[in-house]
Amino acid sequence: MNDEYGKLADVRERIRLKLKELEEQEAYLTNMLEGLKSYIVHVQGLLEKVKNSSSFQVLEEVRRLGDLKTRPKQGFFKMSKYAIEKELEEKLREAEKEQEELVSKIETIKQKKEDANVCPDCMGQGKIIEKWYEREDRIIRPMIRVKRCSLCGGKGRISFS
Numbered sequence: 001m002n003d004e005y006g007k008l009a010d011v012r013e014r015i016r017l018k019l020k021e022l023e024e025q026e027a028y029l030t031n032m033l034e035g036l037k038s039y040i041v042h043v044q045g046l047l048e049k050v051k052n053s054s055s056f057q058v059l060e061e062v063r064r065l066g067d068l069k070t071r072p073k074q075g076f077f078k079m080s081k082y083a084i085e086k087e088l089e090e091k092l093r094e095a096e097k098e099q100e101e102l103v104s105k106i107e108t109i110k111q112k113k114e115d116a117n118v119c120p121d122c123m124g125q126g127k128i129i130e131k132w133y134e135r136e137d138r139i140i141r142p143m144i145r146v147k148r149c150s151l152c153g154g155k156g157r158i159s160f161s
C-alpha cells in the first residue's frame with residue numbers, strides 16, 4: 001500500500017512537470033503567433049498601400065517600412081509597383097504558412113496537455129487484464145482476470161484532488 005502510494009506521488013509529480021513544460025511551450029508559441037499575426041496585418045496594410053498608390057514616394061516608403069529587397073526605379077513606376085507587390089505577396093504567403101504551422105503545433109500541445117494525466121499503468125482503461133496459467137494434473141489452463149487499476153482507482157486518469 002505504501003509502495004503504491006509512493007508510486008502515485010511519483011506519477012503525479014511527473015505529470016505536473018510535463019504539464020508545466022507543455023504550458024511553457026504553449027505560451028512561447030502563442031506569443032510567436034501573436035507577433036506573426038501583427039506582422040501579417042502590417043504586410044497586408046503595405047500591400048493595400050502599394051495597390052492604391054500612384055506615386056513614387058509611396059513605393060519608397062513601403063520599401064522602407066516593409067524592409068524590402070526590391071528597389072523602386074525612378075521612371076519605371078509600373079514595373080516597380082508590380083515588383084513590390086510581388087515581394088509583399090510572397091512575404092504574406094510565407095507568413096501565412098508559418099501561421100498555419102504554429103496553429104497546428106499549438107493544437108498538438110493542447111492535445112498533449114489533455115492526455116497528460118492518462119494513467120500510465122492502464123493507459124486510460126481503468127482496468128488491467130491479468131493472464132496466467134494454472135496447472136491441474138496434466139492440463140494447463142490459461143486464466144484471465146480483469147481487475148480494477150489500483151493506481152488510478154479505475155478512473156483511467158490520475159486525479160490531483
Ligand SMILES: [Zn+2]
Nearest residue numbers: 119122149152
Ligand atoms: Zn489506471
